[in-house]
Amino acid sequence: MLEIERLCTHFFTSRGVAPAVDNVTITIPPKSIVGVVGESGCGKSVTALSVLRLVSSPGRIVSGSIRLDGEELLTKSGPAMRAIRGDRISMIFQEPMTSLNPVYTVGRQVSEAITLHTNAARGEARGRTVEMFRAVGIPEPERRFKSYPHQLSGGLRQRVMIAMAMACRPEVLIADEPTTALDVTTEAQILHLMKELETAFGTSIMLITHNLGLVAEMCDYVYVMYAGRIMEQADVFELFDNALHPYTTGLLGAIPRPGGERRRLFNIEGMVPSLLDLPKGCRFSPRCGRAISRCHEEEPELRGVCRGHAVRCFLYKNESGAAR
Amino acid sequence: MLKFILKRILISVPVLIGVALVLFVLLNVVPGDPVTLMMGEHIKPNLIAMFRERMHLDDPVLIRFGRYILNALRGDFGVSYKDQREVSDLIAMAFPHTVKLTFYAVLVSWMIGIPSGIAAAVKQNTFIDRAFMGFSLMGVSLPVFWAGLLAQYVFAYKLAWLPTTGYYSFRYYIMPSVVLGWSSAGTVARLTRSNLLESLRNDFIRTARAKGLSESAVVVGHALKNALIPVVTVMALQVANLLGGAVMTESVFGIPGLGRIAVKAIADRDMPMLQGTVLFTTAIVIAGNLAADIVYAFLDPRISVEAG
Ligand SMILES: Nc1ncnc2c1ncn2[C@@H]1O[C@H](COP(=O)(O)OP(=O)(O)O)[C@@H](O)[C@H]1O
Ligand code: SF4
Ligand SMILES: [Mg+2]
Numbered sequence: 193m194l195e196i197e198r199l200c201t202h203f204f205t206s207r208g209v210a211p212a213v214d215n216v217t218i219t220i221p222p223k224s225i226v227g228v229v230g231e232s233g234c235g236k237s238v239t240a241l242s243v244l245r246l247v248s249s250p251g252r253i254v255s256g257s258i259r260l261d262g263e264e265l266l267t268k269s270g271p272a273m274r275a276i277r278g279d280r281i282s283m284i285f286q287e288p289m290t291s292l293n294p295v296y297t298v299g300r301q302v303s304e305a306i307t308l309h310t311n312a313a314r315g316e317a318r319g320r321t322v323e324m325f326r327a328v329g330i331p332e333p334e335r336r337f338k339s340y341p342h343q344l345s346g347g348l349r350q351r352v353m354i355a356m357a358m359a360c361r362p363e364v365l366i367a368d369e370p371t372t373a374l375d376v377t378t379e380a381q382i383l384h385l386m387k388e389l390e391t392a393f394g395t396s397i398m399l400i401t402h403n404l405g406l407v408a409e410m411c412d413y414v415y416v417m418y419a420g421r422i423m424e425q426a427d428v429f430e431l432f433d434n435a436l437h438p439y440t441t442g443l444l445g446a447i448p449r450p451g452g453e454r455r456r457l458f459n460i461e462g463m464v465p466s467l468l469d470l471p472k473g474c475r476f477s478p479r480c481g482r483a484i485s486r487c488h489e490e491e492p493e494l495r496g497v498c499r500g501h502a503v504r505c506f507l508y509k510n511e512s513g514a515a516r
Numbered sequence: 517m518l519k520f521i522l523k524r525i526l527i528s529v530p531v532l533i534g535v536a537l538v539l540f541v542l543l544n545v546v547p548g549d550p551v552t553l554m555m556g557e558h559i560k561p562n563l564i565a566m567f568r569e570r571m572h573l574d575d576p577v578l579i580r581f582g583r584y585i586l587n588a589l590r591g592d593f594g595v596s597y598k599d600q601r602e603v604s605d606l607i608a609m610a611f612p613h614t615v616k617l618t619f620y621a622v623l624v625s626w627m628i629g630i631p632s633g634i635a636a637a638v639k640q641n642t643f644i645d646r647a648f649m650g651f652s653l654m655g656v657s658l659p660v661f662w663a664g665l666l667a668q669y670v671f672a673y674k675l676a677w678l679p680t681t682g683y684y685s686f687r688y689y690i691m692p693s694v695v696l697g698w699s700s701a702g703t704v705a706r707l708t709r710s711n712l713l714e715s716l717r718n719d720f721i722r723t724a725r726a727k728g729l730s731e732s733a734v735v736v737g738h739a740l741k742n743a744l745i746p747v748v749t750v751m752a753l754q755v756a757n758l759l760g761g762a763v764m765t766e767s768v769f770g771i772p773g774l775g776r777i778a779v780k781a782i783a784d785r786d787m788p789m790l791q792g793t794v795l796f797t798t799a800i801v802i803a804g805n806l807a808a809d810i811v812y813a814f815l816d817p818r819i820s821v822e823a824g
Contacts, residue, residue, distance in 0.1 A: 275728065
């Protein structure tokens with residue numbers, strides 16, 4: 193179980209402080225797939241990197257709490273934190289083309305994770321890597337062990353990344369847009385594989401994406417993020433049946449339909465605001481078609497509307513979930 | 517890989533011939549009659565004619581060039597005007613000294629440059645960065661002859677730790693190698709630093725950190741190899757630079773290497789000697805480039821595929 197509570201990660205740039213992650217609370221229960229969706233630049237990757245404490249300068253975790261099975265990660269020492277990375281929490285990234293080191297074989301890069309976190313000898317780590325390659329559906333795993341990244345397709349590289357991430361059977365896998373760079377067929381295969389691994393290994397997955405269609409297929413629970421804030425969160429069925437936040441409904445309107453042409457991913461008017469110059473009031477107000485005068489004055493709280501469903505919008509006041 | 521190497525060797529052939537041609541033309545337009553140069557001002561005219569005949573100096577230019585190329589290919593650069601000895605023998609005697617000096621100097625430049633570059637990159641924009649880079653770059657800005665004389669004054673004359681000039685044992689090579697190596701350590705350091713910083717910005721560095729590797733394992737194990745590959749290539753340019761610097765260093769420290777004989781050939785206007793040393797040095801620089809390319813291809817698994 194991974195609990196992110198009231199996390200604030202800010203970037204201290206020369207032009208001011210950018211609150212890339214602002215008071216974000218996300219819970220990843222055991223054996224579940226939790227989606228985090230939002231347009232690009234809304235703080236998804238920074239949230240993920242914060243969990244591993246890999247946010248690089250000028251970014252810094254300012255406050256909050258991140259707990260793995262109740263253990264606080266933010267106060268852990270460097271070596272203690274390193275023991276967790278890649279072993280109990282691991283991460284795969286959007287760019288399979290550049291996420292592997294070009295000068296080492298993929299086998300070596302995966303077995304490195306195994307020798308680092310277990311006391312397996314080289315030969316044993318090698319065997320486990322080949323086994324892992326087989327588990328993630330890499331054909332001819334023995335031969336592929338000796339391949340360099342540039343000799344593999346994007347899909348295979350992402351499988352290697354997944355093999356690396358799953359090599360130590362982590363409790364939590366953070367997948368940051370794992371299929372964005374892949375074609376549709378490969379995307380489907382990779383998602384299928386992740387779902388299988390979740391069942392087989394009991395690993396929880398935090399699936400970061402800007403594609404709500406993918407969330408519908410994969411996730412149990414969803415957080416919708418915008419400009420560093422959680423705007424809405426709900427059970428996946430609840431969200432698709434009863435999306436409340438104008439931003440969420442905007443995102444839902446933009447889902448590409450199977451068979452139909454791929455439409456622009458987001459058909460919400462306007463652009464994500466600069467974090468250095470956030471609008472007064474609701475962060476979505478400049479783009480919101482339903483904004484009322486109050487929206488430009490104060491920022492709404494994230495409040496529960498019914499069981500497991502919360503929304504940050506003035507249009508929804510109480511547990512009834514009814515619009516004003 | 518073999519194909520790649522062969523291809524690179526073939527590319528070098530026209531370069532060498534081009535250099536030989538330029539040299540030949542340049543040295544043939546230099547004023548002064550070789551026989552007078554060789555025998556002194558007061559030689560009798562009939563002797564001049566005899567020597568010109570014997571040295572085929574009156575043959576058509578093209579024939580002389582052809583002969584010169586063919587001879588050079590067999591390692592025959594003619595006879596020195598001054599010493600009356602085979603140029604190739606003189607080069608063969610001088611070359612080992614230069615090789616030794618350059619080799620030690622390359623080692624010194626790496627020993628100073630690479631660790632400085634790493635320290636500077638890891639501690640980017642701190643005092644440590646500036647101190648290491650300042651130290652390495654100082655060598656670039658000090659002229660070799662000046663640094664050489666200063667070193668001799670301090671370490672040989674004042675402290676009497678090392679011999680001043682000569683070439684009789686390793687001790688004699690310490691000062692010249694450090695002076696010469698330091699002069700190119702700055703380049704190595706700057707390159708190591710910038711490549712390492714760039715390498716550390718790669719996505720695969722994030723992957724390595726996410727794996728749980730320590731910062732030093734990330735730098736040394738994942739960033740450094742990528743960063744040093746281009747540094748190796750610069751080694752070729754460095755060899756060219758060092759050969760240039762070796763001329764000065766050899767003069768200051770009394771080492772009878774290629775630089776010394778080239779300087780002497782210029783002073784004596786000894787054309788075969790000069791042609792021979794310059795052509796030979798060019799071949800060495802080209803061989804250095806070739807070696808660097810091969811090492812590069814060996815280090816970077818992506819290269820061999822492109823050369824396919
Ligand atoms: N290195 C950085 N310097 C300054 N700001 C940054 C940096 N990295 C991220 N940010 C800020 O954090 C915001 C969120 O980034 P990110 O989490 O990568 O978005 P995404 O949701 O697309 O993954 C960006 O819009 C940017 O303002
Ligand atoms: S609070 Fe106002 S501006 Fe913000 S989403 Fe709701 S209606 Fe739109
Ligand atoms: Mg991102």
